[in-house]
Amino acid sequence: MHDVIIAGGGPAGLMLAAELRLHDVDVLVLEREAQPNPAVRSLGLHARSVEVLALRGLLDRFLEHGQRYPAAGRGFAGLEGPAVELDSDHDYVLGIPQPTTDRLLAERAAELGAELRRGVSLDAFEQDADGVDVVLDGGARLRARWLVGCDGGRSTVRRLAGIGFPGEAASTEWLLGEVELDGSVTPEEVARIAAEVRRVHRGFGIGPAGGGLHRAVVPAASLAEDRSVPPTLEEFRTQLRAYAGTDFGVGSPRSITRFTDATRLAERYRAGRVLLAGDAAHVHPPLGGQGLNLGLQDAFDLGWRLAADVAGWAPAGLVDGYEAERRPVAEQVLRLTRAQSELLSPEPGPQAVRQLVGELMQLEPVARALAERISGLGIRYAPPAGDDRDDDPFDLVGRRMRDLPLGDGRRLFDLTHGGRGLLLDGTGTLEAEGWTERVDRVTVAGDDGSALPAPAVLLRPDGRVAWAGDDTASLVRALERWFAAPTGAPL
Numbered sequence: 001m002h003d004v005i006i007a008g009g010g011p012a013g014l015m016l017a018a019e020l021r022l023h024d025v026d027v028l029v030l031e032r033e034a035q036p037n038p039a040v041r042s043l044g045l046h047a048r049s050v051e052v053l054a055l056r057g058l059l060d061r062f063l064e065h066g067q068r069y070p071a072a073g074r075g076f077a078g079l080e081g082p083a084v085e086l087d088s089d090h091d092y093v094l095g096i097p098q099p100t101t102d103r104l105l106a107e108r109a110a111e112l113g114a115e116l117r118r119g120v121s122l123d124a125f126e127q128d129a130d131g132v133d134v135v136l137d138g139g140a141r142l143r144a145r146w147l148v149g150c151d152g153g154r155s156t157v158r159r160l161a162g163i164g165f166p167g168e169a170a171s172t173e174w175l176l177g178e179v180e181l182d183g184s185v186t187p188e189e190v191a192r193i194a195a196e197v198r199r200v201h202r203g204f205g206i207g208p209a210g211g212g213l214h215r216a217v218v219p220a221a222s223l224a225e226d227r228s229v230p231p232t233l234e235e236f237r238t239q240l241r242a243y244a245g246t247d248f249g250v251g252s253p254r255s256i257t258r259f260t261d262a263t264r265l266a267e268r269y270r271a272g273r274v275l276l277a278g279d280a281a282h283v284h285p286p287l288g289g290q291g292l293n294l295g296l297q298d299a300f301d302l303g304w305r306l307a308a309d310v311a312g313w314a315p316a317g318l319v320d321g322y323e324a325e326r327r328p329v330a331e332q333v334l335r336l337t338r339a340q341s342e343l344l345s346p347e348p349g350p351q352a353v354r355q356l357v358g359e360l361m362q363l364e365p366v367a368r369a370l371a372e373r374i375s376g377l378g379i380r381y382a383p384p385a386g387d388d389r390d391d392d393p394f395d396l397v398g399r400r401m402r403d404l405p406l407g408d409g410r411r412l413f414d415l416t417h418g419g420r421g422l423l424l425d426g427t428g429t430l431e432a433e434g435w436t437e438r439v440d441r442v443t444v445a446g447d448d449g450s451a452l453p454a455p456a457v458l459l460r461p462d463g464r465v466a467w468a469g470d471d472t473a474s475l476v477r478a479l480e481r482w483f484a485a486p487t488g489a490p491l
């Protein structure tokens with residue numbers, strides 16, 4: 001019996017597997033495809049995802065393969081406001097193609113001891129009070145205490161769990177190809193034609209993608225009847241000719257895929273011992289590059305909660321807190337992408353709104369509010385049911401914390417790699433006994449460079465503030481809330 005089976009070895013599933021392995025959870029990832037997906041869907045990571053990588057000591061290996069783009073380039077439906085500086089060491093977009101992100105996450109999960117079984121798909125499951133029996137294609141059966149569906153937008157797990165996926169059906173479909181050009185159209189002409197077509201059809205694009213390839217996006221002729229059938233090269237060429245008057249001499253595709261503007265959100269993220277994360281829980285048009293970021297952060301929120309349950313110490317409601325925190329974030333992203341696709345419509349109404357939004361974006365607070373949403377840095381989780389925000393005098397609970405010097409040569413993000421709780425004590429006077437198995441403690445020297453935003457701060461394993469204050473009684477309440485009753489050893 002496994003502790004956790006994850007269906008789907010995309011970025012959400014791999015990140016979750018790695019997070020679970022930090023806590024020695026026995027995890028098996030089932031991935032339907034025998035080989036990694038070569039299609040470059042996501043082109044980059046936003047600031048909060050970059051911080052998540054930094055929190056686990058993973059950022060250097062991503063930076064090696066990516067390029068930092070200053071946050072000034074963070075547009076909204078192609079509209080730009082003034083550059084705003086956000087409160088992060090990682091206030092940039094990290095340009096990195098999805099196959100590289102997927103590979104690095106797979107390597108990380110494997111290093112930590114997760115098993116990724118490729119070429120195997122989950123076909124069915126049945127659950128009871130203690131676990132889930134999973135049936136693979138071919139009929140083999142496996143059992144786990146938990147099953148997590150990270151199996152993408154057309155999730156089998158979601159369907160079999162009976163979780164509804166309401167929202168808007170696709171109205172438009174696009175073809176995305178990574179292809180070689182035969183040189184019959186000069187690079188200058190490619191750029192000129194692309195700019196001209198984009199004036200009318202903002203969803204069109206073609207440009208160099210590195211490695212001698214070009215990435216091209218063009219609307220499809222209609223919605224595919226069977227979306228699991230990949231588009232043909234001829235279909236792709238036909239659409240390029242229809243929109244640009246030339247097929248640019250495209251050939252030798254590395255990948256041609258389809259995507260749509262469907263916008264849907266799972267009505268719940270949990271059914272018994274089955275959970276959803278990533279695209280299995282939410283789909284939306286790729287405007288603003290949000291989907292992978294959202295899935296990565298779902299996994300980051302869920303991993304330590306599930307690990308606590310498997311270890312047997314999770315306080316009541318800890319696993320359900322995942323949906324309570326992450327579903328509203330997905331709702332906001334869906335609204336954000338939905339709004340952007342509306343602003344891209346050539347119809348006069350949306351065009352008038354576009355002009356207005358473009359003008360409002362010149363106001364610094366508006367540009368900042370959007371940048372905080374798009375980067376993920378502005379996300380703040382609501383307190384768990386029963387908690388009161390009045391019990392938060394420093395207005396920090398539920399927020400992420402930026403990396404900080406701790407006054408002893410170390411920085412905050414150096415201390416979070418293991419995914420444990422962390423008490424940053426700038427008072428040196430707090431007394432809390434019994435949580436050493438789950439929480440580390442560091443005394444922060446306040447007068448030589450530390451910038452703690454409160455006398456003391458308790459961080460959850462995902463870098464979120466669980467408590468900020470200066471008195472032992474309220475600290476103990478927060479420790480019990482997030483890390484359960486003390487086990488006896490002094491902290």
Ligand SMILES: Cc1cc2nc3c(=O)[nH]c(=O)nc-3n(C[C@H](O)[C@H](O)[C@H](O)COP(=O)(O)OP(=O)(O)OC[C@H]3O[C@@H](n4cnc5c(N)ncnc54)[C@H](O)[C@@H]3O)c2cc1C
Binds near residue numbers: 008286
């Ligand atoms: C054109 C395009 C551009 C995009 N650009 C961006 C961007 O810039 N930034 C961004 O953040 N996001 C972007 N996205 C979205 C991003 O690609 C997805 O949100 C992300 O891949 C979702 O990750 P996931 O792990 O949830 O699902 P997926 O990546 O879809 O992975 C799911 C995996 O599950 C496997 N699977 C499915 N069914 C089963 C089964 N029954 N058993 C076992 N395995 C199964 C699949 O083979 C797949 O490998 C873009 C998407 C598109 C289409």
